[in-house]
Amino acid sequence: MKPLDLDAVRAFVLVAELHSFTRAADALDTTQSAVSLKLKRLEAHLGRQLLERTPRVVRLSPDGRAFLGAARELLGAHERALGTLASDSRRLSLGLSEHVADAQLARQLALLRDHDPGLVIALHLGLSAQLLKQFDERRLDAVIVREELGYEAGYEAGYETGEASRANARPLFDEPLVWLAAPEWRWEPGTPLPLALLAGPCAVRAAAISALDAAGIAWQEVFVGGGVAAVGAALEAGLAVSALARRVAPRALVDVGAKHALPSLPVSRVTLHSRVREPRSAATLQLLASSLGAV
Numbered sequence: 001m002k003p004l005d006l007d008a009v010r011a012f013v014l015v016a017e018l019h020s021f022t023r024a025a026d027a028l029d030t031t032q033s034a035v036s037l038k039l040k041r042l043e044a045h046l047g048r049q050l051l052e053r054t055p056r057v058v059r060l061s062p063d064g065r066a067f068l069g070a071a072r073e074l075l076g077a078h079e080r081a082l083g084t085l086a087s088d089s090r091r092l093s094l095g096l097s098e099h100v101a102d103a104q105l106a107r108q109l110a111l112l113r114d115h116d117p118g119l120v121i122a123l124h125l126g127l128s129a130q131l132l133k134q135f136d137e138r139r140l141d142a143v144i145v146r147e148e149l150g151y152e153a154g155y156e157a158g159y160e161t162g163e164a165s166r167a168n169a170r171p172l173f174d175e176p177l178v179w180l181a182a183p184e185w186r187w188e189p190g191t192p193l194p195l196a197l198l199a200g201p202c203a204v205r206a207a208a209i210s211a212l213d214a215a216g217i218a219w220q221e222v223f224v225g226g227g228v229a230a231v232g233a234a235l236e237a238g239l240a241v242s243a244l245a246r247r248v249a250p251r252a253l254v255d256v257g258a259k260h261a262l263p264s265l266p267v268s269r270v271t272l273h274s275r276v277r278e279p280r281s282a283a284t285l286q287l288l289a290s291s292l293g294a295v
Helices: 006-018 021-028 032-046 062-085 105-115 128-136 153-157 203-215 228-236 279-291
Strands: 051-053 058-060 090-097 119-126 142-148 170-176 178-181 193-198 219-225 242-244 267-274
Touching (some): 006 032, 006 051, 006 062, 006 279, 021 032, 021 279, 058 062, 062 105, 090 128, 090 279, 105 119, 105 279, 119 128, 119 279, 128 142, 142 279, 193 203, 193 242, 203 242, 267 279
Parallel strands (some): 090 119, 193 219
Antiparallel strands (some): 051 058, 170 267, 178 242
């Protein structure tokens, strides 16, 4: 049998990891049709169907699941071989919003390691406004942040936005905020709505409070978290309700907005700001951006 096409194997692994031809194409900086063609040629080369394609879902076939581990090992060996000849030391200082990082972060970091084992990633989790400030001060090479449409996180932090360093900002995806609480959580009518929120400045916090004030709903802050994980724990404990993206919250929580007639919340936009120019580091950053939200 002829040697495998490494580009096609890489496309297969990315489609398998990201569950999407579109995300894989973004990560490879190519088109969806090009990725599909690579996969068809790989399947023809192996004489096996690796993927089960449906209009909504991309799943591995039994042969695809069997091949995936070996494909990862092949790509890893290739990257390690290249790394032995590389004389440069590469480091990526990356900021990731607390409201963007999800439960798949460990899997995403493993994917980055396999893709680029020679890159040292310094990961900083924080609030979007703070991360944008550090990016503008050139303390971070790139940031992936969340912006509530209609709110300007930069002004909350007390500094001006719109610096030239953000000229190449790239929107990644939009997703709504919802009111989440534990399934057993109860709100007694006539009492202030108990809230669990992140400390300010936080655009998600501001959006939630603004929506409640506009609807004339009294509220009371009963828990202030230093991160989304802390807020999620308070919600799971039944202490309060909070505005979060479904993707970043603990899976046990439920949307209680309709049940309690809570106001609608704005859509959030996840955006990448980067000044990374080195090709391999930029490709690894794009892989992380493409993997966010992949289930």
